[in-house]
Amino acid sequence: MPNYDKLTLKEAVLQWKAHCEAVEEATTTNAHETEKQKKERIKHLLSDYGAFVDYYFPHYTSNPQTGKQTPCAPFQIKAAKQIKADKNLKAVYKWHRGAAKSTHIDIFIPMWLKAQIYGGAELRQFWVMVLVGKSEDNAKTLLADLQAELQYNKRYINDFGQQHNNGTWEDGSFVTKDGTAFFARGRGQSPRGLRYRSHRPDYIVIDDLDDDELCQSPARVTKLTDWVKEALFGALDGGRGRFIMVGNLIAKNSVLANVCAIKSVKVSQVNILDAKGNVSWAAKWTRQEVQAIEDFTGYRSFQREYMNNPIVDGAVFRADWIRWAKRPAWRDFTEIVLYIDPSWKSSQKNDYKAAKLWGKTKKTQLWHLRAFVRQATVAEMVRWCYDLYEWAEKTGIAIKYYMEANFMQDALLDDFTTEGVLRGYQLPIVGDKRKKPDKFLRIESIAPLWERGFVFYDDSQKDDPDMLAGIDQTLAFQKGMRGHDDAPDADESAISILQKHSKITSFTPSFGKRTTAKNVTW
Incomplete structure (x- = not known):
């Protein structure tokens, strides 16, 4: 179908005439067909919609790249x-x-x-x-x-x-x-x-x-x-x-x-992808082509235009709360945590896997340092985690690795074990045994940390596709969403651990007489 958008009337008329000529040129008939053959062919085409489209509209269905018709x-x-x-x-x-x-x-x-x-x-x-x-x-x-x-x-x-x-x-x-x-x-x-x-x-x-x-x-x-x-x-x-x-x-x-x-x-x-991650019109697009569309348009636009999932940008998190800054020296971090969210459906390529590296400074700033947010297999995510471990060892960074305890019992942990055998060591993963409340309430509860300016993003990762995919999911997060929320879920879990470890446990509150202005010293 020709695209007449933003054309002047004269341009649109010329394009329509060119289209009409293309229709005539593409729909030549078989002059040697007998009347009997014609009737049999028409009978078949009227009963078979796909064949009807292929025969009468080759100018629409032909693929210029392959030279073949797209059924x-x-x-x-x-x-x-x-x-x-x-x-x-x-x-x-x-x-x-x-x-x-x-x-x-x-x-x-x-x-x-x-x-x-x-x-x-x-x-x-x-x-x-x-x-x-x-x-x-x-x-x-x-x-x-x-x-x-x-x-x-x-x-x-x-x-x-x-x-x-x-x-x-x-x-x-x-x-x-x-x-x-x-x-x-x-x-x-x-x-x-x-x-x-x-x-x-x-x-x-x-x-x-x-x-x-x-x-x-x-x-x-x-x-x-x-x-x-x-x-x-x-x-x-x-x-x-x-x-x-x-x-x-x-x-x-x-x-x-x-x-x-x-x-x-x-x-x-x-939707362009069905529930299992298969392309709905597989004769037209490959899975790689659809992924390229999402990579270019970004998560939110892809969800709206191709997945019938319109997302209200900034329903919980706002774009102006994303603060990029120069990362402090690694020695200035009091604790660094990698939280791994491998998702339950480890075999499905369309399911997002998330691993988020967060750090906390002495000033209680929270820094988002590295990210793995991809539609990938568990094995791919596992390799990334091991690569991060080896990079951290060379850089002199101590990282604590966490994963939800329920996943520690799952068969997907075999992927970590297998990779560990190949590399000669096992990743020191700790099971997160926290009883997690409702996901939306958990993630919504940390939004004020962004709003009040306690959260920063390492600007050396500003062009990293995993970091950007995670931010897209964060900005898209809203109650009842049908899109992916693996990234903000992993963020909340990592921040929860960092915040818990920040609490001063030796402080004993005193319940006594209210202090008056008379005996206050500034």
Whole structure:
């Protein structure tokens, strides 16, 4: 799908014309195909959505890097079948960025449904389609790509007849030769009375209605949600017809989130990585490519754009509380602790492992010195811990190693033992036997240390990806979060040990007569 964002009208028209030429060029037909072969092929394509997309839209599915076509993802095929099966479907397709949601829901699926009447096999799937975008221009742009396919896709025209209808082929509003009408509307525009002849809309698609500016205003989100539920939904004939919304969840306060909350609405959520860390559209991206996306965008942006997990930046910790400074001399630290949080699921690459090195000075400052925060195996984390131990020995630094006692009994401790055998010594890990209270309360309780200026970060690590990943998780931390919190959890545990060891245990409080101003000396 062409990208018309930030183009002038003239530039957009030129790009659209180039796109139309590309459609024509890519959809050449087989002149030697017999009528029987043609009918058999069409019958197969109408029953197989993935094959339908591969045949009619090679200009969308071809991969310029490999020269091969990228097949549909399983979730795209499932959505097509669901939409075809239920003419009164009310659904939200909450798919990650790059999942081709607009391409499938706005173009491929409508054309697949429209073609079902070929040979009288099925009744007409829909009469009037309305495509709703952020603005009228945005909606017209989205609809123009569907219009280009109906007018210039030679394969589709060869199989299902001429679609272009002189006199009714306008920008943002057109009717095909068989009487199927298509309209574009912007958010907030009145859809009342929208119909073609006696037919009211029966296929409404709301495409990426939310944006950052809108989601910052609860009042505007509420007003637009009401417009969707009342005016737009009311354009259907008494609720009959498909009412579909597509987008990724960029904010918890959004129209998409509000529509998902409606009980009768079916919600399809697809993240770029599934719960096991596998790529949802494996035919398009490798796991390494997805990791590269996260490395570039950062944890919080990746969670929002690709994992449908919008995170409120600074809900507990604020960015201006992160203080980088020149580290004191190692001899100025009274205690240095490495807290290891290997996570329970040691076999899953998508699960974060965290090991955080913290130090305390005589002035009770807390310094974050080194970090391991990665989606890695336990073995990789173990090697890092041993490398740190050997570096500390050479540098003359004494480090205390801690790990939650429950993990000390787990099979993952075998990784430490195995690495120790290879290196000729065992890492002196102490089990943390503290009975930990609720995680959110624990981590939230140390936030004032950042706010009051007691926490510092070693500025020699300012460009270290592990340190930055840990800061991302810290700033993203909030109650009920679905993202990763391994880094701030390890921070809290290390700080708890340092703070506990800071307490003066020999002080005996005196409970006696209150001191008066008269006998106070300054």
